Amino acid sequence: MVNHVADLSAVLQVEDLSVRYADGVDALRGVSLTLRPAERVGLIGPNGAGKTTLMLAIMNAVRFNGRITVDAIEVARKTEHEARSRCGMIFQEAEDHLFMPTLLDDAAFGPLNQGCGPDEAQRRALAAIAQAGLEGLEQRSAHHLSGGQKRAAALASVLSMQVKLLLLDEPGANLDARGRCRLIEILDHRPEAMLLATHDLPMVGRLCPRVIILDEGRIVADGPSAELLADITLLSAHGLAG
Numbered sequence: 001m002v003n004h005v006a007d008l009s010a011v012l013q014v015e016d017l018s019v020r021y022a023d024g025v026d027a028l029r030g031v032s033l034t035l036r037p038a039e040r041v042g043l044i045g046p047n048g049a050g051k052t053t054l055m056l057a058i059m060n061a062v063r064f065n066g067r068i069t070v071d072a073i074e075v076a077r078k079t080e081h082e083a084r085s086r087c088g089m090i091f092q093e094a095e096d097h098l099f100m101p102t103l104l105d106d107a108a109f110g111p112l113n114q115g116c117g118p119d120e121a122q123r124r125a126l127a128a129i130a131q132a133g134l135e136g137l138e139q140r141s142a143h144h145l146s147g148g149q150k151r152a153a154a155l156a157s158v159l160s161m162q163v164k165l166l167l168l169d170e171p172g173a174n175l176d177a178r179g180r181c182r183l184i185e186i187l188d189h190r191p192e193a194m195l196l197a198t199h200d201l202p203m204v205g206r207l208c209p210r211v212i213i214l215d216e217g218r219i220v221a222d223g224p225s226a227e228l229l230a231d232i233t234l235l236s237a238h239g240l241a242g
């Protein structure tokens with residue numbers, strides 16, 4: 001049943017969300033979830049489960065049915081700008097975020113787009129770059145960064161927008177052990193609410209007290225990580241355990 005009562009204290013509210021792609025694929029089928037401010041939730045599920053689609057819908061980047069609010073702002077065409085300034089998605093391909101001549105420009109792009117003046121945008125960009133552990137690399141081009149640094153740079157380009165909700169799509173993919181540890185360290189210090197899509201169950205265990213399992217476009221479990229990540233039968237049934 002669809003619950004239309006707005007939860008004003010939620011940072012994210014998704015109600016009865018469905019997405020059907022143009023070719024008829026039902027990527028999401030009646031997904032509902034709520035995130036509290038600062039809450040971190042691991043989003044796990046096999047390839048094709050709908051994890052990326054869920055994040056794209058929250059960003060209003062795919063057509064959907066149902067209702068999504070970010071920080072009590074409904075995600076819709078006319079409120080897109082307001083909703084977007086409250087949440088940021090880190091794409092699976094870090095390069096998608098990095099297109100300016102320098103890292104500083106990349107990190108200032110979001111705040112400028114939000115309407116900040118150049119000084120404020122630069123101040124935020126410098127702070128975000130430092131928070132992402134890239135101090136000293138401000139004038140570097142993204143093309144000259146390592147894989148781990150690119151991931152951190154993508155994060156900086158979103159942190160500078162001072163959003164309330166981070167949508168992280170497989171942020172640990174292609175990182176070596178050191179890069180992965182640094183990323184976990186950085187994320188662990190973030191105050192934003194977080195939806196973390198990953199196949200890295202230990203990363204979820206470290207960062208997220210709550211986990212949602214998505215399979216074939218539906219939520220099949222939503223509960224404490226300590227419980228769900230220890231349930232080998234449940235994980236195996238959804239292609240998540242060896």
Ligand SMILES: Nc1ncnc2c1ncn2[C@@H]1O[C@H](COP(=O)(O)OP(=O)(O)O)[C@@H](O)[C@H]1O
Nearest residue numbers: 021023025027046047048049050051052053054
């Ligand atoms: N642009 C698209 N057009 C058509 N189908 C798509 C598109 N993007 C994803 N899909 C399909 O939607 C389903 C969910 O995909 P996705 O959200 O990428 O899952 P996940 O991120 O969990 O791997 C899959 O069946 C996938 O093939």
Ligand SMILES: [Mg+2]
Nearest residue numbers: 051052053169
């Ligand atoms: Mg995906």
